[in-house]
Amino acid sequence: DGGITQSPKYLFRKEGQNVTLSCEQNLNHDAMYWYRQDPGQGLRLIYYSQIVNDFQKGDIAEGYSVSREKKESFPLTVTSAQKNPTAFYLCASSLQYQPQHFGDGTRLSIL
Amino acid sequence: QQQVKQSPQSLIVQKGGISIINCAYENTAFDYFPWYQQFPGKGPALLIAIRPDVSEKKEGRFTISFNKSAKQFSLHIMDSQPGDSATYFCAARGYGGSQGNLIFGKGTKLSVKP
Numbered sequence: 001d002g003g004i005t006q007s008p009k010y011l012f013r014k015e016g017q018n019v020t021l022s023c024e025q026n027l028n029h030d031a032m033y034w035y036r037q038d039p040g041q042g043l044r045l046i047y048y049s050q051i052v053n054d055f056q057k058g059d060i061a062e063g064y065s066v067s068r069e070k071k072e073s074f075p076l077t078v079t080s081a082q083k084n085p086t087a088f089y090l091c092a093s094s095l096q097y098q099p100q101h102f103g104d105g106t107r108l109s110i111l
Numbered sequence: 112q113q114q115v116k117q118s119p120q121s122l123i124v125q126k127g128g129i130s131i132i133n134c135a136y137e138n139t140a141f142d143y144f145p146w147y148q149q150f151p152g153k154g155p156a157l158l159i160a161i162r163p164d165v166s167e168k169k170e171g172r173f174t175i176s177f178n179k180s181a182k183q184f185s186l187h188i189m190d191s192q193p194g195d196s197a198t199y200f201c202a203a204r205g206y207g208g209s210q211g212n213l214i215f216g217k218g219t220k221l222s223v224k225p
Binding site: 004006033040041042043044045048058090092097099100101102103104105 | 117120143145147152153154155156157160200212213215216217218
């Protein structure tokens, strides 16, 4: 089945540690997105990529990094510079100007 | 910063009733207004969407009403069912480039009581 796969479903980070969240899609979508969801805050855009080897900062990019080496993959690294990383992270993809499709998220917590 | 304001934050409706969620936006350059439904532990799923040249769109029990002059749009869920209990997000998308990204409201948690 076509879709977006996020892994792991749950992730724990220690102080000073970088962690990487995986996002893979087999929908042949050009655009991919990372959002952060906090209770009562809606979805906030971290980074997005409209084409391979190119990506742009969203509204809350500080403390995060991404890469887009392959069309189907858009991993997100939560660096130690992100002081409040506990959240639900959502990856999405879309064709240009078409609806975004979301994965089922990764819940990140601090140990 | 561009905003989409969503209300209410939470909503309790009896089974068979009508659920109404409202959103207002500030940027007149938005060209697409989707609604997403999210169940706990899952990602949001597109429910229904509308473009500003249409005042109403209906899909089954779900209807979007759009008021361009007031810069408001709302989701109506007719004959609400317990299975509709979820969090609903409205969103808006601008024209091209970074403006083509979605801006989300903060969500409405709907509970439908049997």
